[in-house]
Amino acid sequence: MKYRNFGSTGFNVSALGLGCMRLPTQRFRIQKINVPKAVELIRASVDKGINYMDTGLPYHLGESERVLGQALAGGYREKVHLVTKLPMFLVNRESDFDKYLDRQLSKLKTDYLDTYLFHALNRGGFEKLKKFNMIEKMLAAQKAGRIKYIGFSFHDTLPVFREIVDYFSWDVVQIQYNYMDTGAQATTEGLEYAAGKGMAVVIMEPLKGGMLANPPAEALSVLEKSDIKRSPVDWALQYLWNRPEVSVVISGMGNMRMLTENCESADRSGVGILTGDELGTINELIEIYRKNIIVPCTACQYCMPCSYGVNIPQNFAYLNNMASRNAFFHNVPIRWNFRKLVRSTKKLNAEKTNGNAVLCTECGVCVKKCPQFINIPEELKKVNAAAGREKKEVQQS
Numbered sequence: 336m337k338y339r340n341f342g343s344t345g346f347n348v349s350a351l352g353l354g355c356m357r358l359p360t361q362r363f364r365i366q367k368i369n370v371p372k373a374v375e376l377i378r379a380s381v382d383k384g385i386n387y388m389d390t391g392l393p394y395h396l397g398e399s400e401r402v403l404g405q406a407l408a409g410g411y412r413e414k415v416h417l418v419t420k421l422p423m424f425l426v427n428r429e430s431d432f433d434k435y436l437d438r439q440l441s442k443l444k445t446d447y448l449d450t451y452l453f454h455a456l457n458r459g460g461f462e463k464l465k466k467f468n469m470i471e472k473m474l475a476a477q478k479a480g481r482i483k484y485i486g487f488s489f490h491d492t493l494p495v496f497r498e499i500v501d502y503f504s505w506d507v508v509q510i511q512y513n514y515m516d517t518g519a520q521a522t523t524e525g526l527e528y529a530a531g532k533g534m535a536v537v538i539m540e541p542l543k544g545g546m547l548a549n550p551p552a553e554a555l556s557v558l559e560k561s562d563i564k565r566s567p568v569d570w571a572l573q574y575l576w577n578r579p580e581v582s583v584v585i586s587g588m589g590n591m592r593m594l595t596e597n598c599e600s601a602d603r604s605g606v607g608i609l610t611g612d613e614l615g616t617i618n619e620l621i622e623i624y625r626k627n628i629i630v631p632c633t634a635c636q637y638c639m640p641c642s643y644g645v646n647i648p649q650n651f652a653y654l655n656n657m658a659s660r661n662a663f664f665h666n667v668p669i670r671w672n673f674r675k676l677v678r679s680t681k682k683l684n685a686e687k688t689n690g691n692a693v694l695c696t697e698c699g700v701c702v703k704k705c706p707q708f709i710n711i712p713e714e715l716k717k718v719n720a721a722a723g724r725e726k727k728e729v730q731q732s
């Protein structure tokens with residue numbers, strides 16, 4: 336494993352971190368953690384040299400923190416930099432800070448967090464942070480030894496990002512960044528700005544919710560022609576580690592194969608190692624993806640559960656897969672799987688999460704929760720138009 340500076344903290348962080356938003360799950364139960372497999376994977380990642388563990392209260396319907404705490408018992412806790420996040424979307428008064436921190440420490444079976452982040456700050460979350468004196472609460476928790484480093488994760492635009500960065504002397508920031516998102520959210524300018532202030536920059540969504548692991552056919556042929564042989568995942572990860580501003584790239588690795596491959600990628604990583612030709616190949620991939628992505632969903636699940644049972648990210652994955660394959664015989668199985676998503680509320684399973692786009696009532700509840708600002712009900716109509724029984728042409732938004 337390669338290690339990098341964690342901003343100006345003096346801590347050496349592994350180039351690859353484990354994101355516990357996408358732990359191994361039970362078959363046909365998309366959010367339910369397969370606990371034995373998850374514990375095995377978490378411990379194996381520490382054994383392979385990963386020392387950065389990221390989780391959050393809502394991940395896996397609140398179970399991610401509990402399972403991570405279970406996996407880190409028995410001597411693993413001391414080997415890692417443990418990170419979770421204050422759920423700003425649930426904070427409505429000053430006392431909520433201690434309420435959630437107490438619960439999270441208890442679930443994680445620890446007395447302290449190495450880093451505590453304000454979760455998914457945007458303009459609204461930032462106003463709440465100021466209104467409820469959250470910085471003062473963070474500093475008090477730090478003084479009490481319950482938190483070492485203070486930071487925030489971010490989902491909004493560059494001007495908001497700069498404003499938040501300038502508001503406090505943060506230790507850490509977590510941003511969405513990958514070769515498709517250099518101009519979105521915090522952007523490359525924000526990445527450089529935060530790193531220039533000595534903050535540790537943690538990268539989330541390095542594969543854009545898995546999208547960059549499954550390139551369209553046209554992109555695959557570009558990779559086949561390249562002299563450098565790499566998997567699509569390796570191309571995406573090396574792009575990030577090539578940048579000096581990046582401290583750690585967190586990846587949600589759902590099985591041991593992904594863990595092994597990503598650790599091997601991290602072993603080969605380094606700042607400035609990509610050649611001009613390699614960066615040119617990535618530029619070609621960017622152009623191809625731009626033509627093919629219909630909905631920029633990262634499968635983060637923040638919009639879930641939908642009260643009407645729509646499996647929002649799965650519906651969008653089918654739409655994007657159809658667009659990127661762009662061939663009738665490839666799209667037949669995708670359309671077939673789409674139609675297997677439950678189309679009647681009576682038939683939804685216990686978790687009520689495997690519903691088809693047709694179940695959307697356009698209530699709009701999910702829209703406020705989406706960090707990618709996707710107009711979910713409108714995009715779901717496109718899914719049904721493209722993959723449902725009514726076949727209509729889909730326009731890219």
Ligand code: SF4
Nearest residue numbers: 641695696698699701
């Ligand atoms: S708008 Fe549609 S998908 Fe979103 S929560 Fe309402 S019913 Fe579910």
Ligand code: SF4
Nearest residue numbers: 632633635636638705
């Ligand atoms: S629609 Fe938005 S909130 Fe829902 S999974 Fe996709 S990116 Fe996440």
